[in-house]
Amino acid sequence: MTFPDRWTQGSHTHDGVSHPTYRQGSGPGVIVIHEIPGITPEVATFGQEVVDAGYTVVMPSLFGTDGAKMTPLSTASALRQVCVSREFTKLRTGETTPVAGWLRSLARDLHEELGGPGVGALGMCFTGGFALAMMVDAPVTAPVLCQPSAPFAVGDKRSRDVNLSSGDLDIVKGRCAAGQQVLGLRYRKDPAVGKRFDTLTQELGDAFIRVEFEGSGHSTVTAHRQQEGVDAVLRFFADNLH
Template identity: 25%
Template sequence: MSSTSEPPLRQNLRFTAGENEIYGYLALPPSGSGPGVIVIQEWWGLTDQIAAVADRLAASGYVALAPDLYGGRTTHDSADAFRMLQELPREEGVRKLLGAVDHLLGHEAVRGDALGAVGFCMGGGFVLSLAAAAGDRIAAAVPYYGIVTGEDVDFGTVRAAVLGHYGDRDETIPRELPDQVAEEIRTAAGVPVEIHHYDAGHAFANDEDHLGTYDPELARTAWERTLAFLGEKL
């Protein structure tokens, strides 16, 4: 069942992307300031699980912003999620994310002139698209089980280092594709790309476990690698 509250309780700020007003969820670290990270939702929307990822990043010292790409809609139904994904053109999603980058880099709590981006499923593909669109404003890109190829995105403009997490039993992505895309990015942009493979299915790090694929141990390993990567690059 979909939720269409305006805005959901998890949204606590709004910003503009061109002429569009966007809502999002912002989490601040205990210190009050730190490097910035964009958190990009799965196809379910800006759910409690995505907000919890932002909270975990904040607890680790980051200013985390999860923009709402669906305009207040969330769902736990796969058919609904697919429909909402189809209704979001990639170009529009990237424009909204670039607005989030502008907002976060301009926030008084953010240190540094480049951000990290972490995304899941749909958001993993958007991480790579955003890194290409934002250039040197994204220094660290972390896609979880989501991907785009060089046919969809000009990787030559990527300036971020990339760390990818993919399940070898993910039925939505051929096992060899992440490594192929990694080589495309290295060749086009000359940036470091590291891909980790896990004995897991799709969405193995989502503890809401809509697909029955959540693996707490592998999720913990991927998260520890993500934090180490962000700490090094930001």
């Protein structure tokens, strides 16, 4: 583990499934869900920015090697781990990722401890849509989708899928109709995101806030970090968590 000592390691268990967690900070709770290949130094750096902005950040470790750099080897290893796990949907459409139940439980526990209007949830890449799934049965009042890339955008139907069952999507739409907003970040030519932003705009209307950058980059707040995107995330948390 190569994280600075100020991150406190713990774990969370739900329905017999446990994952490690890393926590730091004070203030409203924010769950930062890492991208493939795992909690890289860039992911930890972004988490530190959220901590420094005045939040209690919890980073669950769902796959990969904590603290490892993003390399072809670490990416391939994480993909193998993801592809054999039953916690994640990879190609099926119209289905909520099973790990959403574990993440919702983590969000409920964090909110029960810290109070306030709710917690923030931010997913990246393969986990980008997980924050949307957490809105269904958890006090998530600041969901952020960074380059959502699941299910894998193979074909038009998958590229439009938002990794939710029809029933869960209806619940999300209901929350948005009642005033909830969802923030999304992507590069316009990122093939991994596909046409999901169009689906989200169609389903959620003005409640879906799009922050888009020119080009074909991918990791909007980490490897291909855009300060404008980071600033938009922190404003969104401030508006919805205080």
